[in-house]
């Protein structure tokens with residue numbers, strides 16, 4: 087495939103993101119049809135499906151040679167290939183959307199050789215756009231048309247000084263029983279507990295309800311880390327590129343995995359910092375202990 091113009095692809099994804107934002111804002115969640123997938127909390131709506139259809143139609147016209155991996159048309163067992171692929175979540179934060187809670191986004195990623203190289207995340211409720219192209223930095227645009235701010239937002243990010251000084255993003259996800267759930271909830275408890283009781287005493291835990299927005303907040307330096315198992319490549323691909331371009335790192339959600347795959351389904355994102363990243367990852371893995379999440383099916 088001839089040298090790709092990543093800037094042109096990025097620019098098209100930004101236009102697509104704003105179009106998706108208009109679709110999301112024009113829907114009235116109280117009136118839309120919803121269904122469920124894995125269980126009663128794994129929700130899909132007709133708006134998710136309509137947005138993904140618009141996205142895939144526009145992108146397959148503009149880039150017919152690209153593959154497409156979207157949440158609503160994903161065939162279980164499909165692996166992310168090496169070819170240029172759009173990796174798309176039409177509405178990340180569907181539960182928030184269904185409840186009219188104003189925090190959801192479209193997540194548009196491009197992976198080449200299974201590496202995130204473009205990321206575009208747009209939260210229409212806040213008119214907040216996060217973008218990145220590999221080797222060209224990450225940016226946040228607060229209001230459409232305003233001057234993008236380079237990420238991380240701090241011109242001199244503070245060093246990371248361990249979990250006891252960290253604001254950590256977590257998610258409950260849609261798996262609510264079994265060994266993965268038991269491990270996750272045990273880790274949540276230990277993260278928040280006092281050191282005297284064997285905990286990490288984090289500043290606090292936050293759940294934005296969207297993997298993409300959690301990762302974007304870590305990239306911006308608004309949170310220090312995000313840990314989740316069970317989400318998918320389309321939840322993290324765009325944010326991954328934005329995070330890396332903002333100096334952050336993406337480690338595995340299980341101990342010892344320093345180089346996770348985009349479709350690994352177990353992630354630990356850490357913000358950019360002049361020091362302390364590796365130490366924070368290792369401290370976090372220490373909280374997990376000998377546990378390991380398994381999302382191989």
Ligand code: LIP
Nearest residue numbers: 177178179180257259260296297
């Ligand atoms: C969501 C993810 C979130 C996860 C939820 C859900 P969706 O994606 O962003 O991290 O905890 O279970 O998968 O379904 O809103 O696109």
